[in-house]
Amino acid sequence: MQPEDLVGHELRQAAEDGRDPGRVARIAARWHAAGGHDAPPRAGASPRPVAPELRALAGELLDELAAVPSPLPEPSGLEEIRASAPGGFDADPADPHAGHHGLDDRMLGAWLGRAAGCVLGKPVEKIPREGIREIAEATGNWPIRGWFTAVGLPPEVAARWPWNRRSAANSLAENIAGVPEDDDLNFPLIALSVLERFGRGFTTADVATTWLDELPAGRVFTAERVAYRNLLAGIEPPGTATWRNPFREWIGALIRADVYGWANPGDPWTAAAHAWRDARLSHTANGLYGAMMVAAMCARSLAVPAGDPARAVRDVVDAGLSVVPTGSRLARAVREAVADAEAESDFERVVDRLYARHGGLHWVHTVNNAALVAAALVHGRGDFGASVAGAVAAGWDTDSAGATVGSIAGGLLGAARLPDQWIAGDRLSTTLRGFDGVGFDELARRTLAAGPGPKGTTRV
Template sequence: MRLTWIHPEDLIGHELRQARQDGRAVEAIARRWHDAGGHDAPPMAGASPEPAPERLRRLAEDLLDELATIPSPLADREPTGLDAVISACPDWPGAPLAAPGPDLAGRLRGAWAGRAAGCVLGKPVEKIPREGIRAIAEATGNWPIRGWFTARGLPDDVAERWPWNRRSAPTSLAENIDGTPEDDDLNFPMLALALLERYGTGFGTDDVAQMWLDELPAGRIFTAERVALRNLLVGLASPETAVYRNPFREWIGALIRADVYGWVNPGDPARAAVLAHRDAALSHTANGVYGAMFAAALAAMSLTANGPEEVLAGALRVVPPESRLAVAVREAADLARAEGDFERVLDALHARHADLHWVHSVNNAAAVAAALVHGAGDFSASVTSVVSAGWDTDSDGATVGSVAGGLLGADGIPDQWTAPLHNRVASTLTGFNGATFDTLAARTHALVQETSG
């Protein structure tokens, strides 16, 4: 067995790509690595099939440490520290933008159920590119996507060319769904709920670290989270956990952890973003942190806003406007407003972000924004649009489902998306296996009342 996401010889390719995106001059280091026989980053998995020779492993370690000393020219406009982030946001809200109404309980149930439904929709096609998702959907009479994916009627040649996510398909195809299967996109929000119940809203990043050590199975976390957990286990503390040999620090991991921080602060994107920052700082920097702040603010706004445009406008106020993530989100939203054919929107987004990994925060935040605008508050249109985008389909489906569900409330989500989930979720987290959306929403609501009382 070869573990993923931790070997220096596999990390170096990802770090070189991240460095180029940061505008750092690293071609001399890249030549040294390739001239020594080093490989590029594995395109999909987190590890190459065979371990590298010891000389390459040591070289990779040295080069990772050398790369860490090269400053990014983008650092001034993409800070990580909270005070600097707030200073970089000229529109940072000084007070809540709205107060929750009497429908808050129903909207919280909708947010939890919507997150689960969007996640399950995207699970079987995670890691499959756009063209594969379309081929599968067309071959089974589900294009444009309007329902769960299915293997029924799928021709063998299509199935062979575009294989399902093997871990997810047994529990997330139309013919297999029986409750909500376990997923990190649901485990992390539940962990955040437990964190707030244990420590309150005054929690710190060290408390997040303790929750991870207490509760997270290492085999069920990936990329930046796995690196940060490794860093904790070798004795590092935040903020070093986020940066030490962690080329995934601007990927999507922190974004998927943030919804609950918004749900406990309805109508208050700034407070939601502050809580999300404390969580994200354990494993991410810059755009990786902004992804979490953006998602938390989306969740906060979804419980009080009248539509996705109002949600997006509030969420963008907590992201530095010159950052790559904010620019990408604005561009994506503008594209979706101007172009009625969502496939053309996706063509432009994929061309614009072709250099990013499929689980980077920037391109996925752009897909979320475009789908929310295109969906215009319709749950089905929103989640199916974002899953058709490819990239991180289950995570993006979860985020868009959360926002759309929060806007509509539980009763506004079509039964086709909620009935097969049977109001329950599977989890290996202590105390959460079999939890119902009703119970999760009630616990979240109790935290809202506690912090506002």
């Protein structure tokens, strides 16, 4: 969170969003000449003493970089986003009180599916793609068709690719005992809390209040941690998303969006607008679009007829694209990923193409992970296991991508059609007040209750 640790990330962000190359290069030269470092590709560098002069320069350069505008057609205002998105999906709201398309079962399937994808990806988070494959092959689990395991894993492979230390104790096949805590599951709980506490007319300030009241600062990372710090410093939204926040296009807002889709079944635009209100606390541009896309996909997944799974999945992805500016990097990346997924029979070749286009992005950036989510869903053609396994095996944000794909595939299928092997448990562990040990059936019921109400009525 220190200025000197943010400059390298902001320089990378400036290159990604096309800011004046000459001006950015001069700022980078000043930073490097003073002894400043580039952004590391992954976390883990040890803290080191920093001269006050370098820290002061870092703050100055962050502010200079923020003043350089991006020329890309990627607005952050809601009406500007809507004007530049293709639209085309008229709302077909699913009535929670009419059992529309078996909505109660599909809502439960969405919650269970999100949990399953998250648990699958947890132990291999931060392990690169080649390591995930080597682990899976060494334990007879390639292509991935079940939970990861340490049983039978050769010591040399274990040494080369150590498990995520916080997750191996509760997310390997031999020790799964219910669904463990994870930020990819905490944030849906926070979103549900926002809807229950403030209603469907909630504001970004209400989201901020909920964070400060309910979410420990140590449970947030990257853009969310910067936004949290900015709130404590007295900065109000949407300034919290932009003040010295080089992570504002990373994946954090995307993983917070599912509940806004589930609370608006069949209504992608309202779902996206709700997700925008939440996301703008910490994100801009493609960071917003990822959240809006996922919310719209989740909304559509609960209402689309699922008789033809491949067609239903494509319908869901199209709903996601309908709320994203057509000319944005995220929209282009998703369209290309979908085309690859439809053309290639081998998902590994699809992922090869994703890496060829987006391998330079950080592993928790929104654009590459959103493209992966779409590709895994389209290529999986409604097969739950194939879909979540594809998202995890790609090796970017394994638990987040797995969770999002799981929630959408689970919503399409419904709980009754989820394979038993992918049910990690019926209850969720969390440190969030009032939720520890909550059952997924209760979460599904409460999410339905947060919906728009019976058709022809309005729920405040």
